[in-house]
Amino acid sequence: xxxxxxxxxxxxxxxxxxxxxxxxxxxxxxxxxxxxxxxxxxxxxxxxxxxxxxxxxxxxxxxxxxxxxxxxxxxxxxxxxxxxxxxxxxxxxxxxxxxxxxxxxxxxxxxxxxxxxxxxxxxxxxxxxxxxxxxxxxxxxxxxxxxxxxxxxxxxxxxxxxxxxxxxxxxxxxxxxxxxxxxxxxxxx
Amino acid sequence: xxxxxxxxxxxxxxxxxxxxxxxxxxxxxxxxxxxxxxxxxxxxxxxxxxxxxxxxxxxxxxxxxxxxxxxxxxxxxxxxxxxxxxxxxxxxxxxxxxxxxxxxxxxxxxxxxxxxxxxxxxxxxxxxxxxxxxxxxxxxxxxxxxxxxxxxxxxxxxxxxxxxxxxxxxxxxxxxxxxxxxxxxxxxxxxxxxxxxxxxxxxxxxxxxxxxxxxxxxxxxxxxxxxxxxxxxxxxxxxxxxxxxxxxxxxxxxxxxxxxxxxxxxxxxx
Numbered sequence: 001x002x003x004x005x006x007x008x009x010x011x012x013x014x015x016x017x018x019x020x021x022x023x024x025x026x027x028x029x030x031x032x033x034x035x036x037x038x039x040x041x042x043x044x045x046x047x048x049x050x051x052x053x054x055x056x057x058x059x060x061x062x063x064x065x066x067x068x069x070x071x072x073x074x075x076x077x078x079x080x081x082x083x084x085x086x087x088x089x090x091x092x093x094x095x096x097x098x099x100x101x102x103x104x105x106x107x108x109x110x111x112x113x114x115x116x117x118x119x120x121x122x123x124x125x126x127x128x129x130x131x132x133x134x135x136x137x138x139x140x141x142x143x144x145x146x147x148x149x150x151x152x153x154x155x156x157x158x159x160x161x162x163x164x165x166x167x168x169x170x171x172x173x174x175x176x177x178x179x180x181x182x183x184x185x186x187x188x189x
Numbered sequence: 190x191x192x193x194x195x196x197x198x199x200x201x202x203x204x205x206x207x208x209x210x211x212x213x214x215x216x217x218x219x220x221x222x223x224x225x226x227x228x229x230x231x232x233x234x235x236x237x238x239x240x241x242x243x244x245x246x247x248x249x250x251x252x253x254x255x256x257x258x259x260x261x262x263x264x265x266x267x268x269x270x271x272x273x274x275x276x277x278x279x280x281x282x283x284x285x286x287x288x289x290x291x292x293x294x295x296x297x298x299x300x301x302x303x304x305x306x307x308x309x310x311x312x313x314x315x316x317x318x319x320x321x322x323x324x325x326x327x328x329x330x331x332x333x334x335x336x337x338x339x340x341x342x343x344x345x346x347x348x349x350x351x352x353x354x355x356x357x358x359x360x361x362x363x364x365x366x367x368x369x370x371x372x373x374x375x376x377x378x379x380x381x382x383x384x385x386x387x388x389x390x391x392x393x394x395x396x397x398x399x400x401x402x403x404x405x406x407x408x409x410x411x412x413x414x415x416x417x418x419x420x421x422x423x424x425x426x427x428x429x430x431x432x433x434x435x436x437x438x439x440x441x442x443x444x445x446x447x448x449x450x451x452x453x454x455x456x457x458x459x
Contacts, residue, residue, distance in 0.1 A: 060230055060257050061230075061231075062230040062231050062233040062235070063231050089233065089234070089235070089236075089282070092230075092233060092235055093235050093236050093237065096230065096235050097237055099255075100255075
């Protein structure tokens with residue numbers, strides 16, 4: 001699957017090797033003779049974040065979305081991570097145009113599910129999750145969306161102290177397959 | 190059929206209804222040279238651009254009917270300056286400002302370079318495309334910057350109009366000629382339009398008596414509380430539309446937060 005987003009320089013295909021195996025058993029634990037679901041640590045926090053993201057996208061609430069993605073959008077306190085305003089707006093354009101396509105629940109992949117093939121230290125690190133909407137680029141372009149846009153569909157999320165925080169958007173996740181970029185987003189001011 | 194359209198409404202989910210109710214709001218269907226629509230979402234300006242054009246006839250309700258915004262600009266391109274790139278496809282945006290225009294400035298590339306040389310560097314540095322319209326947009330932003338109005342919230346429409354008048358006066362001085370022109374500039378709280386030698390028209394209405402989109406066969410739906418204003422190019426051919434901007438002198442139209450529309454001749458402002 002190739003990922004291409006206008007304004008993003010990195011657009012290389014993702015290798016399939018890091019994806020979790022399809023037959024991965026659901027995480028469970030046993031209490032006596034009963035086996036019950038045992039979500040990985042952090043899953044609840046990640047799901048809460050995804051619910052909030054879907055709500056903001058569905059409502060086309062740019063302010064709420066900006067707040068949820070603030071850790072990767074940067075700001076005066078984290079200038080090194082600052083995405084350019086134009087890059088952010090292009091993400092927002094695509095999210096807005098593709099809101100319907102992003103209405104589905106994304107797949108959540110924990111580091112533990114893909115390790116060691118998720119290349120710890122490069123793509124997912126311990127405590128990190130990959131949030132990927134099921135439709136890849138090329139499929140996710142919604143009806144009526146501009147031809148130069150595809151829907152962003154991957155987020156890297158880190159769970160710290162029970163709180164899920166977005167630490168990467170699709171373009172720099174792809175870029176992470178090479179050297180980890182110092183700056184997320186485009187290079188324009 | 191219009192090539193430029195400004196839509197300003199008191200409700201965010203009525204673009205499709207207004208498109209269906211107002212035949213005069215129909216856009217040119219041939220959008221093979223490119224098409225773009227911009228909308229305000231809060232203080233952000235979001236864009237959908239088709240820089241390489243639409244292969245099928247343009248229907249604004251189809252491509253933008255899902256927008257939830259009361260401030261929308263749309264422009265059908267006739268590519269005269271610049272390639273078919275997103276950077277050359279209107280509307281343009283800068284911070285909270287959204288802009289669309291028709292017309293070609295005199296002077297060509299030299300004229301654009303002259304405009305760029307007089308802009309603050311943060312504006313000339315962010316010129317991305319090759320079009321006259323983007324250069325004009327940034328030139329007018331420069332006029333707003335010099336007036337201390339670039340980041341002003343709740344700017345009175347009359348003040349915004351006067352700042353634009355100053356910017357347009359300096360544009361003519363810099364280029365040494367006056368060209369036919371039509372432009373719409375919005376900050377999400379209404380709009381200011383200017384046109385000269387380019388026939389334009391505007392419309393203001395309250396309510397849609399029987400919405401063609403929302404009404405069922407037996408159950409008519411009226412949007413009584415909806416207020417909206419439309420600005421478009423072309424001569425008025427439908428009831429309710431009023432002409433402006435066809436004179437050489439030039440004229441402004443302002444749409445305020447209450448969707449009241451006011452006209453002013455440029456000669457009266459100078």
